[in-house]
Amino acid sequence: MTVRVESNSHLTEDQQRVYQLRTSLERNGGTPGGFLDLLMAVVEEKTWQQVPSDVNVDQPFASLKEFIEAKPPFGLGHKPDYVLKVLQVPHPNEGVPEIRRRMEAMRVAVRAMLAEDGITGYGEEQRDRDIKAWSALDRSGGWWLAFFVACQVSKGADGKQTAASHPAKISAAEFARRSGTSAERVLRYLQAWEAAREAGLVQLGSTDLFPGHEAVDLPDEEVWGRFYSSRRSSTSERSALVAAAAEVAGIRPTKALEVKENPTALKVAIIADQRTAEAAKQALEVRAAEARKTERVEYIRRVAHDGKAKSSAGLAVDLPDQAKAKAASYVAVVQDEKATPEAVAEAYEAVQALIAETVTSDPEFSIREQRTRFTKAITTTVKSIESIDPDDLIAVADDDLRAALVAAQKRINDLADLIAQP
Known part of the structure; x- marks a missing residue:
């Protein structure tokens, strides 16, 4: 029988914590109390930002995700989704208020940091089930529906997903397709949530929320009608804004309202007339x-x-x-x-x-x-190079392309030689 012995006497205090966290995750089974205690300490002290990320490297991990995925002894050697599943198991001492408070804060912090990389432990099947539940309750309205939309949908007045949106979110148009409603209606829920954020009734805006986000305190349902507008009242409000703007500009409100009600005519005028296009x-x-x-x-x-x-x-x-x-x-x-x-x-x-x-x-x-x-610049460059299909490259290569590739290789070699010097 072979016995494997791991010696960790040479590790620093931070590295010892990483070692203990990894072994706890692998050995504690279904009652990961020790793992949760250690993870709480790692999050509170940001240990992954204080330990080297690889052999002969002083640079710490750039994110919690990298720390979790890194191979031992530097990281945990696990998938972030697995850690998110372990977080769902209650700590055996969460009956103590202070421990429960710190555990909840740790879970929120871990989920938020992983969500920044698009990792929420929230799959498409779960999203479909939740959207169906949302659709069943849609006609009743309410803050929970707006909260759910704010967690799921990225901003974009046209119902499309914005380029800078959260990687785990979907567009209003996609949400509407899955729920059987309109993108306009979905966006009105999103606008209601943002209006509540501006009014100070909720602490987190839609950009702070992500699919599977923990529940938050919701405003009183009695004020819901002040923030969510039906199609008719929303149109009336927009008309009032247009009329007010027309008065400020010194033109008759009826002219501006006519344009608002006929966007196709406006589009035609812009295409056909230079002065209208300039305006x-x-x-x-x-x-x-x-x-x-x-x-x-x-x-x-x-x-x-x-x-x-x-x-x-x-x-x-x-x-x-x-x-x-x-x-x-x-x-x-x-x-x-x-x-x-x-x-x-x-x-x-x-x-x-x-x-x-x-x-x-x-x-x-x-x-x-x-x-x-x-690191980001090099990583982006490497990904771009890896995306090149060699067969396609050979098929279209000419002297200019070969020269550009040789020059890039020389530049990379020069930089590698530079940092390789003692």
Whole structure:
């Protein structure tokens, strides 16, 4: 009989925790109390950001997903979906309020971090079942229906999925197809949720939610009607906005309303008449500027409130108190109704500068920032090269393509030689 002995006396304290976490996941079976305790400590102390990700590598893991998938002894050597399943098992001591609170916080953090990479443990079969349940309740309305849509659907006024949407979400059009309703109706639920977020009735916006997200506190059903509009009332509200805008522009509301009610005629006029096309272009530019202004105001408000942001490479940045206070000073500027797009842009750039200053003031963070940026660039390049079919390449290769490939190879070899030097 052969006995396998694992010696871990040479490991650091952080590496010891990773070793114990991995062995606990593999050996505790159906009662992973020890695993949950260790995972809670790993999440609270962000251990995966403090241990090397491979042999002779100082760089830590870029994400929790990479840490879970990495082969031992550096990571857990498991699929994230398996860890999500283990999280569903209650801790044996969750009857103690403090342990239950910390366990719930750990589960939320793990699911949220994995969801950023499109991993939610939420399959298409489960989505179909949930959408059918949503469809059965649709006519009754209510906040749970809006919450479910906010978890499932990415933004996009045309019902299509946006390029920057959450990887696990689907478009309003796809949701409508599966539920047997219209994309417009789905978007009205999404708009109701976002309006409630703006009013402070819910803490998380649709961009913070993902399929399978934990339940959240919902507003009182009595206020539902204030945020969700039926097709008829929604049309009336839009008409009122158009009429008000027409009065501000100094034209008769009836003219603007006629255009609104006949978008096909507007489309024809834009195609056929240059002056109409120029007017439409100017209107779209104004609308885009307003949308950009709104997004920047929300960004400044969120950074000032949370004291957190993302670096240019996508790393989480905790602003020091002084920088957070400066960011808060810009909130009053951008929330002023008279604030111009230029003033909002200046405040936005100032907050961006605060984040950049925070990054550069920490040498270790600056190194991580550069390393992450280089890693992403190299990873993207490798994926692009791997997507090339050799047979297709041979079939179309010419002198220019060969020269470009040789030059790329030389550049890569030069960089590899450079960092290989002691």
